[in-house]
Amino acid sequence: MKDKIPALIGLLLLALPVMAQTKVSGVVYDDTNQTLPYANVYFKGTSEGVITDENGKFYLESANSYTELVVSFVGFTTKEIKLEKAITYNLNIVLGGAKQLKEVVIYSGKTSKKNNPAIDILRKIWERRRKNGLRMFRQYRYDKYEKVEFDLNSVDSAMMNSKLFKGMEFIFKHVDTSNVTGKTYLPIFINEALSEVYGDNTTNSKKEVIKANKNSGFNNNQQIIAFIKDLYADYDIYDNYLKLFDKDFVSPLSRTGINVYNYVLADSTYIENKWCYNIVFYPRRKNELTFKGNFWVNDTTFAIKKIDMAVSKNANINWVKDIYIEQEFEVLNDSVFLLTRDHMMTDFALNKKEESKGVYGKRTTLARNHQFNIEKPQDFYKQDVNYYDETINNKSDQFWEDNRFETLNKDEKGIYQMLDTLKTVPRFQQYYTLIATLGSGYYQIGNFDYGPLFSSVGYNDVEGLRLRTGGRTFFGQNDPWRIEGYTAYGFKDNRFKYGISGKWMVDRKRRIILAAGNRRDIEQIGVSLTATNDVLGRSFASSAIFASGDNSKLTNINFSTFSAEIEPLKHLVFRTSLSYRTLKSAFPTFSLDYYIDPNNPAAGTRGFVQQYEYGFLIDYTPFRRTIGYGVERSDVDTNYARLFLNFTQGIKGVFSSDFEYQKLQFFYRQPVLVGGFGRLFTTLEAGKIFGEVPLGLMGVVPGNQSYFIIDNTYNLMNYYEFVADQYVSLHFEHNFNGRLFSRIPWLRDLNLREIVGIKGVWGTVSDANVKLNASSIVYRAPEDIYWEYHAGIGNIFKVFRIDFAWRGSYLDLPDANRFTVKGVFGFHF
Template structure:
């Protein structure tokens, strides 16, 4: 969890590279009106760009060019001599072409869909669309080299003179300039990866084998490496949608592109030995997830030879000021094009203003040494999974990299490794790094003891039983890949004046199948009516137990004393099997809440405490999940994987004085659906049944939410224990339109707000025997009821992306309005740091 902050905390270093030709300027017509989306190229080359919405552009090349070519259909082409290598603050005026294309008159603004030569070419691309040239071969193999770099950009004297850099002035020795944006930057992080990719189109299988990986200062940090891989996921320009930073952008080559883009046939020339057309494209509407740019396409195969894509500034995406993509394809024979080079630059910033500072993220991928139709690998090779880290891959010597890189490092990239090693010896840098990591991870590292204090954000809480609650805790932590970890905490309530505690130890016994033994104990107060499926993690705690503010009295809390021993194994990646033995006692923590049940063996005929031994078996399957690290505790590196989970709990009577015999079977399912330009849909289903007679503390309670905050898989307008069941089904649906609705409303499109709608329903039943067991006549007992005939439901309409981080939901209750203290309407909010 420290990776994102690690990237930010090392933004202090530098080196340089000087390009041969640089041009920066603005293009207008004779009335001084800026002309967007013009084609700008170094004359005689295919190196070029397009002007932005304000007519501005920046173009740079490593070559020495003497002329600049500016063109746009409807205007006369302009050839400008370049007097110097660096040409800034230039202004160019285009004159209208009176005889241009008599079939149609193409000017700036919306372009016609009919009789447009660019769209005629686009239709031929669709007809001969290639997902990848590799699909034409039975088997394929190639080398893949990936280089990811992060830079601090917009470096000026004001920044260099800030107090935070005192003692670190040496990092500003040399400053480079971006070839895409023209801004100054300092390289701060570099990650290199080299792998072999094998594929078999007959078997429909592909596998990437890591050969080597290294980065500046963080070798073997698999969490960081996986995060970078997920941040810059791969994409195919021929797909209808390109997924970038969890957003689905409409591809300019898709069949739906003509509804989202304007297309202009701008030029044609030879690229190598092939005649190619140049097509400029730009969005038809603002605020949508689209690009601007141009591409070169072959006139016979209609395969793309080169393409560049730039996210428009008014696109509804957070924290990213600019995204620029270049792809170059290689001609293998007269008809097959394969990807040769892929370059992506992203400008992360808090503001989209031109002068705002930010962080460049650059990813360059080189594809080389293609081999085809050699069935060197069988099906067992593709099915064999890698369970452990290949330590040798992360410790290759310098000589190996010098011989095997598919693209040489430039001078500033070479200097990053040395510079980071130097920075790690500077005390001020180490202090800054630790402060940022603490703020993000929630843990404060005590390096000398290999211990982390925290989580610091759980220090304070409040409920009606404990009053103000103070919690302190910590964990052993030597590295992310520790094989053993011990965690512990203690808490104190100033109202009940009781001390609580919990501790847990985990040991990774076998790396290959990830056999883990976990043991722990907890004595605390919890809101067990806030979740349906209980966790075997004794340090887990429901958010409803100690929220500082709520919608009503939070006194229905339970004293829980639990001891647990768990063994888990991962026989195949993303399939986790667990077997646990738990012994727990449950009793009410409040004088106004009763867990009493009828007990013929008790002296009074009523018992107030539950003693229960449980055996719990669970199986979780998470296809396409990516994990960070190889230690006893790992984190998911992505969030878009499907989740299947089933749990069987068996309660055994009389063993260790246990009270009940029962079996509880539960199943849950979660899936995130990407629906192209319409946004993202989250669906979750959970169902369960308890066989046997059990008291309230062991029944299934519809998870209520008595806070003003958004919590997943809870019902925002249900109070705790409003519905209690022994058989239930729960369904949640949430759709985020990613700004598509607000972008169509004139007065709201600039706000970048996003609409979120939700629907939740719960149905269940409780048997007469369980009602009788829990009916004792106690004035504080819960009235047991279940929505057995009409499913309970509620729906919501939310506005997200307020100030980029805030989401507010307006929740409406659909039925059961006559229940005591039923809430018909409520508002919940939450912070969401999303792109």
């Protein structure tokens, strides 16, 4: 992350004259010379205003001309300031009169929950929140225009003269000033979309049909697109929690809001002939995922007319300095308030210091032409599996001039041309290549991606130092076919390994994909209960540079597979496969031997397994969000449920296959938001093998001998410590996202996040499989339930998590690990 952000923000922004007519900034103090946070600042006679931040600072801008500014807070004397100039910066405003109501108003602390008129109004909002706006109608439709923009911000003048920008000086002609923060910025990406939105409240169905899309900038960069997807995430201000950047913020209109927010009834006035109350809200505690701001609410419908809010600077969120949200609702008639404008601006930065540099992400959504109670057949709302129409992205400039809801300003109009020119500058191409390489792990050479770079070096007891090189075809994120391969060499065993695979999407609409591949390599089998046929997949345990204990129980694998899959419904995949594998121990002290005739041990043993299999699986991932429409897609995040059912039939005799058996495996993962106290991740796995199989085909409970945290493994279990031919495994892990630490004064400023979890597995091994075993592994099944628990601290220096784990059972085993410490690096919001 530290390597990517400077390259993204390496441009200078100059403050040029802008179209706004009135701009004002300053700091609000009380009469004891202490800064006054969350004071109300607005232009007199209007609803255009802001709330001061935690340090009493504010910036306010309007396209209209105003001559008076009003600053107020309950318990203080309201002050009106004459504005002599259109641009007035660095005002110092003092509010007096606090002593008169000192016993009532504690502006930097908690407001009363009793006899508070703001909370009385809030309760009326709760009663009506599911009856306002679009929810008042059986069906609805409207036209939608959405504009997403990324801008570099806060680059100082010293950078303009830096050699870093040599040859790119022309970009500085496109700087502008934010009407929210007052900072200069330079647009680097813009995306516009036109669509039609349909909904049916009787069946809770919704569908959005994209009619046109246009972008310029980093449109092929997967990481930028993932950011955009998060900006596109839908949220409803009336919901209890708003999901922004993988975090769940408490809405100021939430039923639990009175526990995390202070509310103050600040003002009341007519807005569009509707009497409205103005309520100011701000957090009760630091470091929680909350907002500060204000909203205007109608006095009869208790529908929101306008809301402005910003994420508290103390909120426990990484790489994001500020988030601003503005929503405006139009009065359709006396009782219908419809959301017509939604603007969100995010300031991405390495830290939250005022002078820090970063990138603005801005999304503006406009709605119009509403129609109601026009019923559509239910099939209409069925989601398209893989809808991709090139004509959507090829609309003419004249089409956009005629159809976009609002005209682009002069700087937005110049983005398309500027970025087209910028991409021809060699130095910019170098920066872009660096960013794309670090983000994806691949270095692109023409239509070939070299990588993944982070898998180039490994180590294990068999291969010693292992070097790997490889790559894949890449024409774009929507490629209908892809070929990928690698070769690796171990300096200890002096052997080359390789893998190659190909995928072809023969039907885009239903995502019918044919795939085939072959791999000859060394692998640590038994590090996952639920098997997959990813031909190029390699476990972290097989090449971990840092590991504890013996890492010699590795297997030589020759694996070939062919599969066909189809996605008949969105997020529901059916796959059938044929595979053939051979397995042989890769180290002299490790054996996969089995008795040729279990009833007659004198007949000898065999240590080489040949096996042909037929497989069928169902993979269901509701609410999954992905990038791309090609043969491979990338996930935007991992907060979706997954249900996986896999059946495998081993067939004896085909290609000299050794065993006849059936395997049934089930996997279910469910993230659950727990009422503002973070997320609980539950993972359930179960499986059974019908028939006799040797160790190479047995279910091995996954241990973890590395020093790193690996999902769905057991921290205190060694490789091959437990085996089972029928099993049930259950993992619980809860991430509080800093909710507990935020209540401890000396910890809250560190923005740490607490994690707790418990894992358990039960399993057995049949007598027939025990009798078949002739390997060096003594079968031990977790018949009495193996379990362990852990507690962790995340977000250490924003990038590191450390877990402390304890074994809860099987403590008397001679090789039992009772306690361990493991960690993991990662970049998370």
